[in-house]
Amino acid sequence: MLRGFVQxxxxxxxxxxxxxxxxxxxxxxxxxxxxVHETIYQAVYRPDLGGLARDLPQKALRTGRRRxxxxxxxxxxxxQPLVDMTMIDARPAEVADRSVPGHWEGDLITGAxxxxxxxxxxxxxxxxxxxxxxxxxxxxxxxxxxxxxxAFTRLxxxxxxxxxxxxxxxxALHAQVAGTLAMPVFFCQKASPWQxxxxxxxNGLLRQYFPKGTDLRVHTAERxxxxxxxxxxxxxxxxxxxxxAQRLARITAQTAPTPxxxxxxxxxxx
Numbered sequence: 001m002l003r004g005f006v007q008x009x010x011x012x013x014x015x016x017x018x019x020x021x022x023x024x025x026x027x028x029x030x031x032x033x034x035x036v037h038e039t040i041y042q043a044v045y046r047p048d049l050g051g052l053a054r055d056l057p058q059k060a061l062r063t064g065r066r067r068x069x070x071x072x073x074x075x076x077x078x079x080q081p082l083v084d085m086t087m088i089d090a091r092p093a094e095v096a097d098r099s100v101p102g103h104w105e106g107d108l109i110t111g112a113x114x115x116x117x118x119x120x121x122x123x124x125x126x127x128x129x130x131x132x133x134x135x136x137x138x139x140x141x142x143x144x145x146x147x148x149x150x151a152f153t154r155l156x157x158x159x160x161x162x163x164x165x166x167x168x169x170x171x172a173l174h175a176q177v178a179g180t181l182a183m184p185v186f187f188c189q190k191a192s193p194w195q196x197x198x199x200x201x202x203n204g205l206l207r208q209y210f211p212k213g214t215d216l217r218v219h220t221a222e223r224x225x226x227x228x229x230x231x232x233x234x235x236x237x238x239x240x241x242x243x244x245a246q247r248l249a250r251i252t253a254q255t256a257p258t259p260x261x262x263x264x265x266x267x268x269x270x
Contacts, residue, residue, distance in 0.1 A: 002033050006040060016040035082167055084175060085187040088195055095162060101125040101251045102161030105199035106148070108139055108170060109206055111216035117170075118216050118224060119147055120206065122198045123159065126247035127236055129202055131228045137217035141172035152181050156252050162186060164196055205231060 005026070009019045016037035027033040094100040103124045108117040116137025121130040132147040152160050164186045165171050174185040188195040209227045210216055232245040239247050 002035075005033075006035075006043070010040075010044075016044075080169070082169070082172055082174065082187070085167070086184060088164060088186050088188050091162065091164070091186050095124065095164075098125045100161065101248070102159040104163045105196040106163055106165045107196060107199050107203060108144075108168065109203050109210060109216070110139070111137060111210075112213050116216035118206075118210060118219070119144060120199060120203055121148075121151065121163075122202045123244075123248060124198050126244050126251060127198055127202070127239065128244040128248040129228050129231045131206075131224045133219075133221035133224045137215070139170045141170055144170040145173040145177050148177050149180050152183065159248070159252060164188065166190075166193070166196065202231070 002023075005023065006019055009022065014022070019040055020035060020037040024034050091103075095103045101123065104121050105124060106119065106121045108119055110117045117134055117139035118137075119132025119134060119139075121132065122128070130151050132144070132151060134143050134147060148163075160181060160183050162184050163177070165174070166188050167190055171177075171185070171187075174187075177183075178185045193200045206227070210219065229245075232248075233243050235241045235243050
């Protein structure tokens, strides 16, 4: 009778937990009929233990899984914290008031299932944007480190003062980034995107080009650079209707042209 009760409810798409509770309500004075939901799961997934599976339809549970999805220990799901972080409250005051150029905010925008990503960098005083093309969209710490170093070494030292990022594991090698570029890396508090306002605003604009839930691996380095150039050529109210490219070009007027700024020079020549 117990077996039939369970099979009948499974056939009606009840969950094992619902069935377990129904058994207690149906047979309150028969504790031998009270089974926990884990026992029902075992009966479905482990017929070798004398369970129900051999007598049930192929999709006995609502999930339709043939094998049970393993459950990890709670601690194994907890991301490991980055080591030796310098937090955002240690940044100099000049970063907060945007009075000195060269302070950047960075992040990743990710694609479907977090399987692809594009790196985003925004200079706080000019809102100038650099996009990082990551090979095959992979965003491991070593690939992000290499992309950051490559991008920043194209810029004059005068606009390489600091970088602020969130606590994503892609920045596990932040000490190598800081050491190679002689540029401190600061970290936001957890779940505090407002501490990178320029970057968050830019990421919102970028979703017009790279929608959420799409595969970002399809975008070439050339396509990503073209998107950055388009953003940098868009007038901003916060800049007195100058473009980010114009503002950063003015800041670096005394330095040699660099690949990151060449777009603005080419536009002026047209």
